[in-house]
Each structure stands twice: as C-alpha cells, then as structure tokens.
Amino acid sequence: MRQNLKYFDKMRCLRKRSAVSFLGVLVICLLFMNLYIEDGYVLEGDKQLIRETATHQLNPERYVHTFKDLSNFSGSINISYRYLAGTPLPRKRYLTIGLSSVKRKKGNYLLETIKSIFEQSSYEELKEIAVVVQLADFDSAWCEGMVQDISQKFAHHIIAGRLIVIHVPEEYYPVLDGLKRNYNDPEDRVKFRSKQNVDYAFLLNFCANLSEYYVMLEDDVRCSKNFLTAVKKVITSREGSYWVTLEFSKLGYIGKLYHSHDLPRLAHFLLMFYQEMPCDWLLIHFRGLLAQKEVIRFKPSLFQHMGYYSSYKGAENKLKDDDFEEESFDIPDNPPANLHTNMNVFENYEASKAYSSIDEYFWGKAPSTGDFYGIVFEKPIKISKIKVVTGTEDRQNDILHHGALEVGEKIVGSKKGRQCTTYLRLGEFKNGNFEITDVEHKVLFDINCMRILVTKSQKEWLIIRSISVWTSQTPNQ
Numbered sequence: 001m002r003q004n005l006k007y008f009d010k011m012r013c014l015r016k017r018s019a020v021s022f023l024g025v026l027v028i029c030l031l032f033m034n035l036y037i038e039d040g041y042v043l044e045g046d047k048q049l050i051r052e053t054a055t056h057q058l059n060p061e062r063y064v065h066t067f068k069d070l071s072n073f074s075g076s077i078n079i080s081y082r083y084l085a086g087t088p089l090p091r092k093r094y095l096t097i098g099l100s101s102v103k104r105k106k107g108n109y110l111l112e113t114i115k116s117i118f119e120q121s122s123y124e125e126l127k128e129i130a131v132v133v134q135l136a137d138f139d140s141a142w143c144e145g146m147v148q149d150i151s152q153k154f155a156h157h158i159i160a161g162r163l164i165v166i167h168v169p170e171e172y173y174p175v176l177d178g179l180k181r182n183y184n185d186p187e188d189r190v191k192f193r194s195k196q197n198v199d200y201a202f203l204l205n206f207c208a209n210l211s212e213y214y215v216m217l218e219d220d221v222r223c224s225k226n227f228l229t230a231v232k233k234v235i236t237s238r239e240g241s242y243w244v245t246l247e248f249s250k251l252g253y254i255g256k257l258y259h260s261h262d263l264p265r266l267a268h269f270l271l272m273f274y275q276e277m278p279c280d281w282l283l284i285h286f287r288g289l290l291a292q293k294e295v296i297r298f299k300p301s302l303f304q305h306m307g308y309y310s311s312y313k314g315a316e317n318k319l320k321d322d323d324f325e326e327e328s329f330d331i332p333d334n335p336p337a338n339l340h341t342n343m344n345v346f347e348n349y350e351a352s353k354a355y356s357s358i359d360e361y362f363w364g365k366a367p368s369t370g371d372f373y374g375i376v377f378e379k380p381i382k383i384s385k386i387k388v389v390t391g392t393e394d395r396q397n398d399i400l401h402h403g404a405l406e407v408g409e410k411i412v413g414s415k416k417g418r419q420c421t422t423y424l425r426l427g428e429f430k431n432g433n434f435e436i437t438d439v440e441h442k443v444l445f446d447i448n449c450m451r452i453l454v455t456k457s458q459k460e461w462l463i464i465r466s467i468s469v470w471t472s473q474t475p476n477q
Helices: 002-037 046-056 111-120 140-154 156-161 187-209 228-236 260-272 280-287
Strands: 063-067 079-086 094-102 129-136 161-165 211-216 222-223 256-259 302-304 337-341 362-364 370-383 385-390 405-414 420-427 433-437 447-454 462-471
Touching: 079 140, 079 187, 094 111, 094 228, 111 462, 129 140, 129 187, 129 447, 140 156, 140 337, 156 161, 161 228, 187 211, 187 260, 187 280, 187 433, 211 228, 211 260, 211 385, 228 260, 302 433, 370 420, 370 462, 385 405, 385 447, 405 433, 420 447, 447 462
Parallel strands: 094 129, 094 211, 129 161
Antiparallel strands: 063 079, 079 161, 211 256, 222 302, 337 370, 362 462, 370 447, 385 433, 385 462, 405 420, 405 447
C-alpha cells in the first residue's frame, strides 16, 4: 500500500513538473513566433541582445528575491517572487515603472497600458527604463493567460530585459479577512484595499534595486509622448532640493515618483498599515513623515487614467486628469535664477512660486505703473522661447491688464539687489498672457535679466500663474 502511495505521489510530482516545463516551453515558443511576425518592429539595437539572451529569459519554476522581517508580522517571514516572464539585466536603469494588475469583472486595460509606455518612448528612452508588471491575482488560469498575451505582444521587450512579469503566491500574504472596518467601509471593500496595499508593497520591494528612480502607475493608464525626457528634466531642475515624492498626475496612485532608495521603507510602511486606509492616503502620510509637507506636482500631467471600469467590483470610474497633455515633451528649462518684486505680496504667494513648474503661483495686491517682477539668471543665457500666464480659472480678472516683457544685460549691484542696467522690450501682454518664440534671433546679447513691467495701474490684484523659459545652446563663457 505504501509503495502504491509513493508511486502515485511520484507520478503527481512528475506531472506537475511536466506541466510547468511545458508552460515554459510554450511561452518561449510564443516569444520567438512573435519576433518573427513583428521582426520589422524589433529595435535594431536589441537584435544582438536578443540573440545573446534569448535562452535564459523564461523559467516558470524560478523564485527569487527574499523579503525578510516584515514589521506587521510577529517574527520574520520570507517573501519570494516568481518570474513569469523576463529577467532584469545586471545594469541599473534610470527609471523603473511599476504596475500591479488583477482580474477585472469588466474590461482589461493592462496590455494597452504597457503598449502606451513603449510606444510613447524613443529608442534612447527605452534604454533607460524597466517595466515591472505584477500579476497580483490568485487565479492561476488568469495569470497564465495574461503571461501568454503579454509574451505574444511584447516579446522583444521581454527578451531585451526591459519588461518583467512577476507574481507572489497567495501563501505569502497576511490575513485579509475579518479586518478592521475603518471609515465604515463594507468588509469586501476593506479586503480589496488592504490586499492592494500588500500588492504595492511587494512590487515596491522587488523594484528597489533596479534603477535610480521609480514611478508608480495603475494598470489602466495612457502616457504622454517622451514622458521619460520630461521626468528627467524635472528631476534635474530639483537638484539640490529635498523631495520624497514628485507627482506627475493628480489622480490616485498614478505618476508618483520616488527615489529607489526609499522603496524598502515605503514597502514596510504599506505592510505595517495595510489594513488601516487606502494606499493613496498612506502615500500622503509617508511623504509627510519624511518631512515633505507640501505636494510637489508638475504640469502638464504625464499620465492619464483611461479605464472606464474599476478593478473593484467593475464599478464605473470615469476620473480624468484635465491637466494631462498627450504631447508634453516641450517642458520649459527655467534655468536657475533669483526672483524679486516691488509689488505688495499677498500672504505666502511669494515671487518664487510663479517661476516654479509646480502647481502654485505668485499673488500681489493691485499693482501700480512702474511695478515689476524681476528675474536675474545665475548665468547669462540664450533664450529661444518665453511664455507668461496670469490669472487663474477661478480668478480670471486677476490678470496683468497692461504690461510688457523685457530682457536685459549688464548686471550691477550686490547679490541681493542685482539688476540689469539696460532692457530691451520684447512685446506687450494681451488678455493677461505673453508668448514669444525665436528670441535668440531677436536678441543679439546673452540675457542676464528678464522682467514683467506694469505699464498702467489697475485696481485688480495680480496673479502670475506661470513663467516659462526655454533655452537654446549654452553661450560660450
């Protein structure tokens, strides 16, 4: 009898191994079929890499990347990740894009989201990104089907090491039933959002060592053109300043950027409070605990929510980010500068807020003829384009009704009181706005200063919503 039982156990193990091996062979075959079908789309620079790495990319039996000592458990626990497709390259990338996806009752947008990430990136940008997709559903049949779909559609991205699909088995999750019903949420809602916190924690931890920066997306998102270049420009503009989270969308978890070295702490934080509140609320608390009190959000938004049905019960979710622009590559440079004004500033709406790419503005009390807002650049620059917007949607009369924009050279004065001796007028404001292109062809000198000059007193207050400066080549020093 015992021999028979041992025999049947052995046969079950063999069948299990055969099934796993068959799945691995099947997915590899699908990858190569896709490569032949879409060979014209495979990036030229990837072909050698594909030839060199094609035989090592898929191993459905491989579990990696241990996560120990989770603070919300008594004792320690090991979390292992299963590679469903792809493996990361040894070289760190600039940016990792993380997506967590579960089976939806209505609609599925994951493939369109992955497609948007790759299609909206140039080849040079693709070299600097890694996309990690976590299939976080416990339905193994759904996961296997999604792996096949992803492998068919994005074969060369998987083999080139820029697309990885992972999964964490259900056994590694904490208790998800009978949790506290904070905010009077129904029990199934509490379970859904608590599991989502754990999903994101596992994903963040996996991505901690893949790149310098990490951006969190949802699985139903459309990207703007060349979003990576825009992100790089923003990060460069923040050099020397402290930040925890930069936001490139105002919706949910979409477009939240982190330093990768903060990801392990954030993962532990989500796990510690996984049953307390939704993930987007926890992200706000995390940012505040690390001493970033204010939201740092950039316009235009680089990511747009496109899903119509939520992953929670298939409910309708029509949220859209009205600051999203499909073509947002043309982000201003706004080189380092000192900002000053002689206008009467209202509360804390100081001059610096108009020159920032963050969603904030300068607000001054009713200006008089001759009042100005001045910008003194740290170094002489060549300018290609200038754009100034005054007023806001809810205060449409707080615009500059009569004003001009001027640029100057030959700085005099101390550091605190520097200004230019001569100015050249580039034009007048119209309906509160000013825009000019080809400045480098109209101004023959390297520009040291720029100022907004009030040419006629007004009774309305003045909001300078944004000042955008694009530079051309750096002048020879």
